[in-house]
Amino acid sequence: MNRCPENDKILLFCEHELSDVERSQFELHLKTCAECRRELEQTVADDALLRAGIDEAFARHRVSNRIMAQIRNEKTATPVADSHKGWRYFWLTAFALLTIITVVSLYTPTPAKYHGRVGAVMLQALNEKSMLQSEKLAVDQVCDLATVEPAKLDGCFLFTVTSGQTSVFKMSGQAIARINQGLPEFTDAKATFELVSGAIITILVNGSPLKLERKTIIPAPFNTSDLAPDRPDLPSAHLPSVASTSCASDAIIDCMSETPCIIDNSAANASAATPAVEAVPGSATWVDPTQPPGKNPFADEPLKLDGN
Amino acid sequence: MNRQERTDVEVVQAVLAGELEQFAELVERYEKLVFSFLLTRLNDLQEVEDIVQETFVKAFRHLASFDCERRFAAWLLTIARNLLIDSRRKAGRSIASTNLVNEVMLTDSVREAASQPAEVVVRRERFRNIVAMIQELPEELRTPFLMRVINELPYQEIAEVLEVPLQTVKNRIFKAREILREKRESL
Structure with a gap:
């Protein structure tokens, strides 16, 4: 059956979706088109019939009185606060706070207290000739000893140990370093060790505890220029083998010697059988904990790389 | 739907403040909406009555959790729909x-x-x-159509209750009418 071309406007007309002009035109059309008029009347009539039928059913099946009666008879006559809502707000609040803290922590520059994480032993090449695992490191390149141990070191390195307190010491020479109970341990060492700043620390060198107490100010009995890494061919045959960081003498750990390491008085007096870090209150060389990562911790205090 | 002097939120707040009888105003406003919503989905008028009653009682019990940013009618229909699904699941009957x-x-x-x-x-x-x-209409068409014809709600209010865009409501109602017209012609 061919429909009137205006037939599609019937539904729009019913829904008042025609513009004023369209509506007027369609009303004119209705006067002349019986088909559209019949269709419109049927649509309107069906709507009315449906509405009347459901209205009638609704009138017969209303339950408003039952609803209110039940509400009045509820054991608790007041609406109970939804416990889920409380929990929802709790979790939403917790999530919001966590998000804020995360964002703030991400965008707030955190003062670097040391080179690396707590409990880490970080080593840093102090000159361009420093070698790790027989490969040259870039100057000031920092790495976590835990990631490279056993680290075969040759040259001049700065160690930053954070174990409660921060200790920074320099190693010049050759040694194999690893971490033992959170502290660096050196074996096959032919090197000098000197505390540069921070807390007193006792490290194991060739199996013996070596207490690094204070910054070394006495020149080593040989050229340990950091620009020229300490040579392994130390004149140990005729020089005393020392292992000290005291101001009285410097130390050399001569692993080639069969004799036990000679430790100076202060080192020898170290009673710590196990490596330990001790605080040095008021130390003038205390590492500034706010130094940014990667920065040489001696930046504020010119480092005398030659040990002087 | 007649314009109410007080908004739904104001009535809800009054009920929460202890004026329990005020809840009757919400029942008066929306009982027919819930009834007609359920009527074409159930084959048992007694069941329709029961779910209508349960819908409002449940709404009352959890009135404190009502999000005042939503339309109260939308919240009611959500409760009714969930109760309907639960009812069907328990009874193992088809919805239509x-x-x-x-x-x-x-x-x-x-x-x-x-x-x-x-x-x-x-x-x-x-x-x-x-x-x-x-x-036989899909629910997404049936609900706005019934709200339009039975409850005589304006498009905007239907859109707010169903939480869909205004144009979507118009399209769905128009589509429902087209389908009904085709079915009527095929009779």
């Missing part, structure tokens, strides 16, 4: 059924005109067909 609803409606809805019994029969049959066609 026609016969009983039609029969009840026929006895309930179409007034008999003793002087014109033939017309009554025609109207009954017509009413039966209309309800059957509406029940």
Whole structure:
């Protein structure tokens, strides 16, 4: 059956979706088109019939009185606060706070207290000739000893140990370093060790505890220029083998010697059988904990790389 | 729907403040909406009554959790829909059924005109067909269509209650009418 071309406007007309002009035109059309008029009347009539039928059913099946009666008879006559809502707000609040803290922590520059994480032993090449695992490191390149141990070191390195307190010491020479109970341990060492700043620390060198107490100010009995890494061919045959960081003498750990390491008085007096870090209150060389990562911790205090 | 002097939120707040009888105003406003929402989805008018009652009682019990940013009617229909699903799941019955609803409606809805019994029969049959066609509509079309025709809600209010865009409501109602017209022509 061919429909009137205006037939599609019937539904729009019913829904008042025609513009004023369209509506007027369609009303004119209705006067002349019986088909559209019949269709419109049927649509309107069906709507009315449906509405009347459901209205009638609704009138017969209303339950408003039952609803209110039940509400009045509820054991608790007041609406109970939804416990889920409380929990929802709790979790939403917790999530919001966590998000804020995360964002703030991400965008707030955190003062670097040391080179690396707590409990880490970080080593840093102090000159361009420093070698790790027989490969040259870039100057000031920092790495976590835990990631490279056993680290075969040759040259001049700065160690930053954070174990409660921060200790920074320099190693010049050759040694194999690893971490033992959170502290660096050196074996096959032919090197000098000197505390540069921070807390007193006792490290194991060739199996013996070596207490690094204070910054070394006495020149080593040989050229340990950091620009020229300490040579392994130390004149140990005729020089005393020392292992000290005291101001009285410097130390050399001569692993080639069969004799036990000679430790100076202060080192020898170290009673710590196990490596330990001790605080040095008021130390003038205390590492500034706010130094940014990667920065040489001696930046504020010119480092005398030659040990002087 | 008549304009209310007080908003739904104001009534809700009054109820929460202890004026329990004020809840009757919300029942008055939306009972028909919930009833018609359920009517074409259930084949048992007693079940319709029960779920309508349960919907409002549940709403009352959890009134404190009502999000005042939402439309109260939308919240009610959500409760009704969930109760309907629970009811169907427990009973293991299909949601759409026609016969009983039609029969009840026929006895309930179409007034008999003793002087014109033939017309009554025609109207009954017509009413039966209309309800059957509406029940065959997809729910996304049926609900806005019923809200428009039965509850005579404006498009904007339907959009807010169903939480869909205004144009979507218009499109769905128009689509529902098109389908109903095609079905009517095929009878």
